[in-house]
Amino acid sequence: MYFVDTAHNSLIKYGEELCGDHVELVNVPDGKIMVLSDGLGSGVKANILATMTSKIAATMLREGSSLEETIDTIVHTLPVCSERHLAYSTFTIIKAYHTGRVYVAEFDNPSIFLLRDGKDVPIEKVKKEINGKVIYESTFELDKKSLLVAVSDGVIHAGVGHSLRFGWQWKNVNDYLKDFTGEDITTTTVASSVLDYCQNLYENQAGDDTTVLAVKIREQETINLFTGPPFNPENDYKVIEDILSHDGKIVVCGGTTASIVARTLGEEMEIDLSTMTPDIPPAGKIPRIELVTEGVITINKTISLIRDYMNPEVNRKKAALNLRQNNAAAMLARLLIERCDKLNLWVGQAINPVHQEAGYPMGFNFKMNQIKELAGLIEKLGKEVNLMYI
């Protein structure tokens, strides 16, 4: 059983506010379904076409519909463009199983890239016609040294009209990707490296919406995030024993929670003042704990960092740069984005009376809603999330 590690990101066509490409991810019990679609044109229309296509495909396939039914539905649902009298959106559907097996159906997007251990792997494709559309289907296996990448044509054409006459081109993209098959390279790195390269070729003025979706498999990495003291203080010791007995790394968010953990473990807590900023309290260190932070303020900031990271309308370089900063919120966001496949949220229900006083903006309800929001975001990143109230 592997974890399917995926990441995707987009550049928006220069001058547009919305992205005309869309990637939809859904978790299914035996793996993940990903759909990358590129809507006709750019801006609002393209955005609607791409979003509808990928949402319909992902939802129907998740519910067990066949590829034929799905495509039929898409064809009959998409609104027809008033200028071009066409309803059109390309797509690449990828279903990756926990075993490493992958099924791909491609319609009019650039051909997928499959690389293993620094070399490309030929893919056998079967041609199929559904509703007059020519679809290429393929099935293959991934191992830990494999990398699968799907892109919209903005990647292949990167540089047209700027630095390159014919754009980056499929073959050159393929060569570029050969350096990214190493086991220690996350898909987030792959996606952002490719987009950075495109951004340079386009000289920061992307001529088309440009999207990258990267897929790898690896052993599952679990994070246990413990925030808030347990409702019943008598349970402190038991709860921490329980968390420690779970697989994976432990992250503690919350001053009081951290003190309880340090005390239970019989360890000293150190605070790293170099990570302190005016907005975010510094991170701490307790042996055996991956990361220690303050609670409500840090998590709030982490949520906004992850939200920016996921939103193609936010400047990508800025969002990436913010994630690299040396502060507790960025450290937590990085862990959750890059080194977490499964997130167990251990949410303590104790109420700090001072937090409930009038004038304090972040009371108990705020905390609970914030955790739900974090859980929702991490799920959207394609990870498994379990919420446990203690």
Next chain:
Amino acid sequence: MEIQVCIGSVCHLKGSYEIINKLDELINSNGLEDKFKIKAAFCLGQCVGAVCVKVQDTIYSVQPETVTEFFENVVKKQVM
């Protein structure tokens, strides 16, 4: 001697960042850097009196406006 400044949620909102920097400044300008070490601490358990500052097992309530006063009356007295 250690001076612990709480950086828990409530204390942070009430100005721990400013207090840590101001205390550091005061200690240096008074040439006491050999005598005191500022450390941050997570929740000292006295959120009502935020910002909590602990010196020799006593917890004081300090605000950014009262740092200088706290330095003169409490911190300096430790070494006089």
